[in-house]
Amino acid sequence: MSSSDEESLSERSCVSERSFRSERSGGSLSPCPAGPPAAPGDTLPWNLSRHERRKRKSQDSVLDPAERAVVRVADERDRVQKKTFTKWVNKHLIKVRKHITDLYEDLRDGHNLISLLEVLSGVALPREKGRMRFHRLQNVQIALDFLKQRQVKLVNIRNDDITDGNPKLTLGLIWTIILHFQISEIYVSGESGDLTAKEKLLLWSQQAIEGYPGTRCVNFSSSWNDGRMFNVLLHRYRPDLIDMEVVGRQSNRDNLEQAFDIAESLGVTRLLDAEDVDVPSPDEKSVITYVSSIYDAFPKIPEGGEGIPVHEVDQRWAEYQARFPALLQWTRQHTLLMADKNFPQNPVELKALYNEYVHFKETEIPAKEMEKSRIEHLYKMLEVWMEFGRIKLPQGLHPNDLEEEWGKLILEMLEREKALRPAVERLELLLQMANKIQNAALDCEEKLTHAKNTVQAGVLNPENVDSVRCEQELGVYLQDCEGLIRQLQLDLQILRDEKYYQVEQLAFR
Numbered sequence: 001m002s003s004s005d006e007e008s009l010s011e012r013s014c015v016s017e018r019s020f021r022s023e024r025s026g027g028s029l030s031p032c033p034a035g036p037p038a039a040p041g042d043t044l045p046w047n048l049s050r051h052e053r054r055k056r057k058s059q060d061s062v063l064d065p066a067e068r069a070v071v072r073v074a075d076e077r078d079r080v081q082k083k084t085f086t087k088w089v090n091k092h093l094i095k096v097r098k099h100i101t102d103l104y105e106d107l108r109d110g111h112n113l114i115s116l117l118e119v120l121s122g123v124a125l126p127r128e129k130g131r132m133r134f135h136r137l138q139n140v141q142i143a144l145d146f147l148k149q150r151q152v153k154l155v156n157i158r159n160d161d162i163t164d165g166n167p168k169l170t171l172g173l174i175w176t177i178i179l180h181f182q183i184s185e186i187y188v189s190g191e192s193g194d195l196t197a198k199e200k201l202l203l204w205s206q207q208a209i210e211g212y213p214g215t216r217c218v219n220f221s222s223s224w225n226d227g228r229m230f231n232v233l234l235h236r237y238r239p240d241l242i243d244m245e246v247v248g249r250q251s252n253r254d255n256l257e258q259a260f261d262i263a264e265s266l267g268v269t270r271l272l273d274a275e276d277v278d279v280p281s282p283d284e285k286s287v288i289t290y291v292s293s294i295y296d297a298f299p300k301i302p303e304g305g306e307g308i309p310v311h312e313v314d315q316r317w318a319e320y321q322a323r324f325p326a327l328l329q330w331t332r333q334h335t336l337l338m339a340d341k342n343f344p345q346n347p348v349e350l351k352a353l354y355n356e357y358v359h360f361k362e363t364e365i366p367a368k369e370m371e372k373s374r375i376e377h378l379y380k381m382l383e384v385w386m387e388f389g390r391i392k393l394p395q396g397l398h399p400n401d402l403e404e405e406w407g408k409l410i411l412e413m414l415e416r417e418k419a420l421r422p423a424v425e426r427l428e429l430l431l432q433m434a435n436k437i438q439n440a441a442l443d444c445e446e447k448l449t450h451a452k453n454t455v456q457a458g459v460l461n462p463e464n465v466d467s468v469r470c471e472q473e474l475g476v477y478l479q480d481c482e483g484l485i486r487q488l489q490l491d492l493q494i495l496r497d498e499k500y501y502q503v504e505q506l507a508f509r
Contacts, residue, residue, distance in 0.1 A: 077283050078167060080276045084286035085174040088293075091269040092119045103174070104165040104295040110139025113162070117143055121150075136163045152180045176286055183292045189309065198323075201292055205229070208236045208310065212244075220287040225277055227255025234262050236310055237298050238390055241265075252278045259424045266389070268297045299384040308381045315389055320378045324397055327371055334360075338412035341419050354420055360488060361413065372406060375399065446483040453476035 086103045089112070093099060094116050100106035106406050107113045125142055128135040140159040147154060154176060161169040183197040188204045196204065198220070205217045209232045217223045224230065228247060235242040241262050247255055256274035264270045271290045276282065301307035308316050333486050376399045385391045454473050 037207045063126045078171060080283040080286050081171050081175075082167070083273070083276070084271045084283070084289055085171060085178070087269060088178060089116055089174065089269045090287055091271075091293075095119050100109075104170050107170060108140075108163050108165050109136045110141075110143055110159075110163070113143040116140060116177070117146055120177070121146075133163065147177070147180070147266050150180065152176060169225075178292075179290055182296065186292065186295060187300070198288060205233065205291060205293060210311070212236075220284045220291065224287050224291075225279060225282050226252040227257075227259055227274075227277070228261035230263070231255055231293060234266075237388070238262070238266065240272055251431050265497050266297060268294050299390075306381060308385065313382070313385050313390060316378060317382060317385075320375065320382060321397070323371065323375050323378070324402065327368065327375060328402055328405060330368065331409050332400070333394060335405065335412050338409065338416045341416070343420065355419060357416065361417075363415075372402065375402065384437065394448060400480065415494055441484075441488065444481050444488070447477045447481050449483070449486070 002331075082103050086100060089103065090099055093116060095111065096119055098112060098115055100112055109131070111127060114127050118125055123146075125146055128138045137159045140162045144157065144159060146156060147289055154173070157173050157176075159167050162173060178195060183201060184195055186200040186204060188195075188200050188207065202217065203221065209215050209217060209229065212232045212235075215228060215232050227250075229241055231244070231247045235244055235247075242258070247258075250258070253274050256272075256277050260270050260272060260274065268290075271293060272286060276286070299307070299310070303310055343353060379399050381495060382391060386393050449472075454477070
């Protein structure tokens with residue numbers, strides 16, 4: 001087929017499509033003029049050629065003023081949506097080093113549309129490499145089929161609508177993609193299960209601005225045109241970046257510019273321009289797209305997961321700042337106590353010290369370990385807010401700093417137990433030896449008493465006592481005492497060598 005034949009065929013199909021679309025639209029007002037095929041791409045009046053604008057103007061003349069006002073509003077809405085959606089698409093295409101300039105024109109071959117869906121879904125899609133109209137239609141169809149597989153409802157959008165650059169349907173397709181891949185994922189705590197994505201986002205916005213007097217959010221249009229809502233939303237998450245008193249004095253345009261600049265510094269792509277929002281009724285879809293981008297970029301509690309809602313951040317951060325230093329100080333104090341190896345020599349005191357250590361190890365340490373775990377868990381929930389910049393973590397307040405000090409304590413405890421247990425066992429042995437000396441001394445005293453009685457009996461009653469037997473008994477007593485005393489001396493020397501605390505009292509004994 002020659003290029004002229006193909007152009008003729010394309011023109012006939014476009015005429016047929018216009019007729020079919022007119023029937024589908026039910027004769028509703030549209031900025032697209034009837035008659036010969038319009039230039040592909042943007043058909044809004046300010047982007048048309050002078051000839052097309054004159055034709056549109058003559059067509060507008062048959063409309064009454066109210067109808068022309070409706071057309072102008074619709075055209076303005078489409079202009080803002082086109083600008084916003086183009087920026088939204090580029091925000092994602094930049095990840096694969098692609099960029100579009102004209103939303104209607106640059107999606108016509110389907111390649112950028114497929115790339116957008118691949119970035120959003122993480123799924124690789126096939127594509128046709130040719131440049132003919134057939135290949136363009138096939139690529140757009142691949143994108144549309146992928147959306148249908150994901151249960152995305154595409155109302156009255158066909159592949160030739162996008163390939164022909166239909167403005168209304170191209171905007172409708174991108175809005176459908178935004179709804180599915182960005183806005184539908186919104187989760188709000190305490191929400192009702194039957195809320196739409198738009199209602200969830202509105203509820204999230206309303207919850208975020210609670211406590212700010214004079215601020216109401218009832219829609220995604222007029223509630224946002226003075227810029228105050230954007231600034232309140234940012235202030236809730238980053239109060240260090242916005243002075244609400246200044247916001248109350250600034251103009252709408254200044255508030256909007258300030259909010260968009262700050263949001264951009266926080267990673268939110270600047271999808272809106274202040275002049276497009278500073279109007280009585282900003283475009284709802286554009287505002288929703290931007291606010292949902294703020295939602296995506298800002299910390300939140302995942303569905304079914306743990307986290308700290310924005311209104312509790314300061315309270316939880318204060319709790320962390322109180323718990324962390326208290327446990328850190330306790331850990332350091334007890335590390336010094338555990339490092340002290342000067343144990344008492346008194347067995348009773350040493351035994352009490354050992355029992356105290358066992359209680360510390362089995363009772364206090366587990367309780368403090370639970371406290372340490374609570375602090376670490378609190379840090380994990382606060383970490384996302386630290387990354388976001390809401391919280392600045394001072395040096396020395398990281399859980400790793402606490403873990404390092406805790407490790408020192410455990411090491412000192414192990415060293416203390418290693419030294420304390422043998423000391424207790426040694427003192428118990430020495431105590432046994434001291435008791436043995438005491439018993440031997442009592443035994444020696446008893447024998448000496450018997451010897452003394454034997455001598456006294458012989459002195460007092462010499463005629464009634466067998467002197468030989470008495471002498472033998474006395475010799476046995478004294479010999480036994482000498483043996484006991486020698487053993488006592490040996491045991492005493494051991495106690496002296498071991499520096500037993502009562503060795504001198506035992507020696508005197």
